[in-house]
Amino acid sequence: MSHTANLSAIGKLEIGAETEFGDEAAGANYTYLRTMPIDRSSLTVTSFRDEHQRQLDVETSKIIGPHTGSLSIQSYLHGFSSTVPAAAPTHTATNDNGANGFDFIIDILAGALGNVHTGGFTDAEAGSTTSVLKFNGPTFANGQFAAWQDSNSTWHVNSVQSQDLGQDPAEFTLLQTATAVPANGKVWGAHTIFQTTDAPFFDGTVKSFSLRYTGAGADDRTVMLGCWPSSLSMELPVGELPTMSVDFMVSHWREDALASNLGIHSGVGADNGGLSSSEAWAFPTCEAVTQAHVSLGSSQADERQVQGISFDLGLEIAPIKDANASSGIGGFFVVKRTPKITLTMMRDVSEEITDFFNQTGRTLTCWAGSQAGRLIALQMPNAKIEEWPAPSDTDGAVMSQITFIANEYTSDGGDVSGTDNVPGDKVMKIGFI
Numbered sequence: 001m002s003h004t005a006n007l008s009a010i011g012k013l014e015i016g017a018e019t020e021f022g023d024e025a026a027g028a029n030y031t032y033l034r035t036m037p038i039d040r041s042s043l044t045v046t047s048f049r050d051e052h053q054r055q056l057d058v059e060t061s062k063i064i065g066p067h068t069g070s071l072s073i074q075s076y077l078h079g080f081s082s083t084v085p086a087a088a089p090t091h092t093a094t095n096d097n098g099a100n101g102f103d104f105i106i107d108i109l110a111g112a113l114g115n116v117h118t119g120g121f122t123d124a125e126a127g128s129t130t131s132v133l134k135f136n137g138p139t140f141a142n143g144q145f146a147a148w149q150d151s152n153s154t155w156h157v158n159s160v161q162s163q164d165l166g167q168d169p170a171e172f173t174l175l176q177t178a179t180a181v182p183a184n185g186k187v188w189g190a191h192t193i194f195q196t197t198d199a200p201f202f203d204g205t206v207k208s209f210s211l212r213y214t215g216a217g218a219d220d221r222t223v224m225l226g227c228w229p230s231s232l233s234m235e236l237p238v239g240e241l242p243t244m245s246v247d248f249m250v251s252h253w254r255e256d257a258l259a260s261n262l263g264i265h266s267g268v269g270a271d272n273g274g275l276s277s278s279e280a281w282a283f284p285t286c287e288a289v290t291q292a293h294v295s296l297g298s299s300q301a302d303e304r305q306v307q308g309i310s311f312d313l314g315l316e317i318a319p320i321k322d323a324n325a326s327s328g329i330g331g332f333f334v335v336k337r338t339p340k341i342t343l344t345m346m347r348d349v350s351e352e353i354t355d356f357f358n359q360t361g362r363t364l365t366c367w368a369g370s371q372a373g374r375l376i377a378l379q380m381p382n383a384k385i386e387e388w389p390a391p392s393d394t395d396g397a398v399m400s401q402i403t404f405i406a407n408e409y410t411s412d413g414g415d416v417s418g419t420d421n422v423p424g425d426k427v428m429k430i431g432f433i
Helices: 101-113 256-262 349-358
Strands: 011-018 031-033 043-048 063-076 114-122 132-134 145-149 155-164 171-174 187-195 208-215 221-237 243-255 293-296 306-312 315-321 329-337 340-346 362-368 376-385 391-394 397-406 429-432
Touching (some): 011 101, 031 101, 063 221, 101 187, 101 221, 101 429, 155 362, 155 376, 155 429, 208 243, 221 329, 243 315, 340 362, 340 376, 349 376
Antiparallel strands (some): 011 031, 011 208, 043 063, 063 243, 132 171, 187 429, 208 221, 221 243, 221 306, 306 340, 315 329, 340 397, 362 376
């Protein structure tokens, strides 16, 4: 019997893509996912009392039932490139063994919101105005994020509202009037993750995720199958590091050492745990939120001073019961998404308080980061204030927490695909530019 204490802070989480719900990802598909320390205490095993007329006043052995539960992960928010990209961003489908950790981050977010559109870059921009970008060649989808530098090397983040490819050069109208035009002929596209207008049930090749946690002990490995994000939130506090939190619903799980000892899972070893080295994370480190921008309205000149930015997707999912599944869950479906962005701002009755009573909708764009490849953005094209902004005292100043909710929006020139595959006319978007 071993009484060795294994350090709970030592561990590694890997993620793989399942092309059939609950079927474990191939070994070669598992990819390291950098997170803060993992707490597995929300994984559960249901045990049933064997109810019958007993001959003695004693308890009976339990009947072991489904292995389900949830897993919460938290990680720092960061970009996908340490250097300014010289080409359009790319996204590899996570069922491909060539997918990297950031591809999985994008797919987790896309699984929660609905879909993702990736691409866009030009070095041939010329003649743009603060309302219209002008260039030929690459296509930027309606609703897609775009970024550029002005003559002072200041970065700007906006999104495309509509486009006219019949002009020469092609014209891309911006959702908000910018404060400056591109100065070096370059415009960068993005990974634009967007909320779909319906709730498709695993509409794509990747149906769910496998999560594999390896602890410090040689017998410490937990494999979680049929996993899907059930909540998503982000915190961008001023002067601190931004974080992302995701909860996964788990349809079935096992401990490899126990499965090996009981002989209930073929090909599983009792000594799959233990870590002997650190795995590299090939993406930029997180940046403190000191270069954030928040604009509210039709012009980005209308910037707001905020003390913090919070986002919650308001995601609700429900299990699909299936007698054929290992623990009785054959999938999950989206019940509802209610995205909210909360800002802590100086209170002004003529602004947000009046907007609340009038239920005025405005474009809300929040972004942070030092350069392309490291820019992170949140956008609601038609944001309305959810509740009365009560006054509060923050460091002696009268402040309010303003919570915006995403309302219906149909002014991006449409989702021209008609299939929820592009970010046009979507009420909530997250961008990595």
